[in-house]
Amino acid sequence: MHNLMGELALRLVRHCILAVAVALMFTVSVNAAPQAPLIYGAWNVQCKPRTGSTENLCVANQLITAGKSKEHAIFGVMVAQNREHKLPHIIFRMGPTANIQKGAAVKVDDHKPFRVAISKCDEQTCEVRSLIPEPLLSQMRSGKLLKFAFFVDNKQVTYPVYLEGFDKTYTALSTESR
Numbered sequence: 001m002h003n004l005m006g007e008l009a010l011r012l013v014r015h016c017i018l019a020v021a022v023a024l025m026f027t028v029s030v031n032a033a034p035q036a037p038l039i040y041g042a043w044n045v046q047c048k049p050r051t052g053s054t055e056n057l058c059v060a061n062q063l064i065t066a067g068k069s070k071e072h073a074i075f076g077v078m079v080a081q082n083r084e085h086k087l088p089h090i091i092f093r094m095g096p097t098a099n100i101q102k103g104a105a106v107k108v109d110d111h112k113p114f115r116v117a118i119s120k121c122d123e124q125t126c127e128v129r130s131l132i133p134e135p136l137l138s139q140m141r142s143g144k145l146l147k148f149a150f151f152v153d154n155k156q157v158t159y160p161v162y163l164e165g166f167d168k169t170y171t172a173l174s175t176e177s178r
Contacts, residue, residue: 038172041165047176058177060169064159075159077148079132079169081177087131088173092116094159097152098126104150108139108163118150126150141167 035056038045047058057080064075075094082089092104100118107113114136119129132140140146146161 035176038169038176039165040168040172042162043165043169045169045172045176056176058173060173062161075148077161079173081173082131085131087134087137088170090128090130090132092128092148093125094127094148094150094157095152096121096124096126098157099151099153100126102151104128104148106136107147107149108136108143109145111139111143113149137170141170 035047038047042062043060044062045058045060047056049055050057060079062077063073066074073093076092078091078093080089092106098104098118098121100121103118104116105113106116114133116128116130119127121127140163143163143166146163147158148161149156149158151157
């Protein structure tokens with residue numbers, strides 16, 4: 001009788017281990033694939049599971065392309081939640097010929113512009129990387145058009161970033177990234 005109880009307990013432990021292993025495999029396979037993108041106006045929100053976490057990593061973007069192909073982007077903006085800060089992170093990417101010394105500026109509708117430094121350039125792109133200050137975030141959430149301006153040589157280049165749908169985009173980033 002004692003041996004039978006030990007054998008039943010061993011079987012129960014094996015079944016529990018097997019059940020946990022199957023549950024983990026199912027959870028990993030479900031979380032491994034990125035979710036379908038969410039579209040809000042001109043914004044595209046893409047989420048995928050963070051490696052080693054139950055949280056999602058979500059990024060919103062908007063591209064300006066040359067022609068109809070998304071492969072020929074000439075300017076892009078990305079927004080994501082930042083785990084270390086309350087404010088979201090923004091990245092503007094432009095061509096490699098931007099004048100780093102002159103920097104760039106961001107302006108929403110008729111509000112005052114924000115001057116920003118160009119963070120880095122390489123052979124393919126230049127980038128502005130920053131947290132979005134609260135006043136700019138508020139303007140973006142309620143605004144219609146953000147203008148991003150920078151210089152190539154001594155000529156100013158301005159790209160539009162359409163803000164239609166940005167409030168819903170930011171809400172999705174805030175809720176889906178958790």
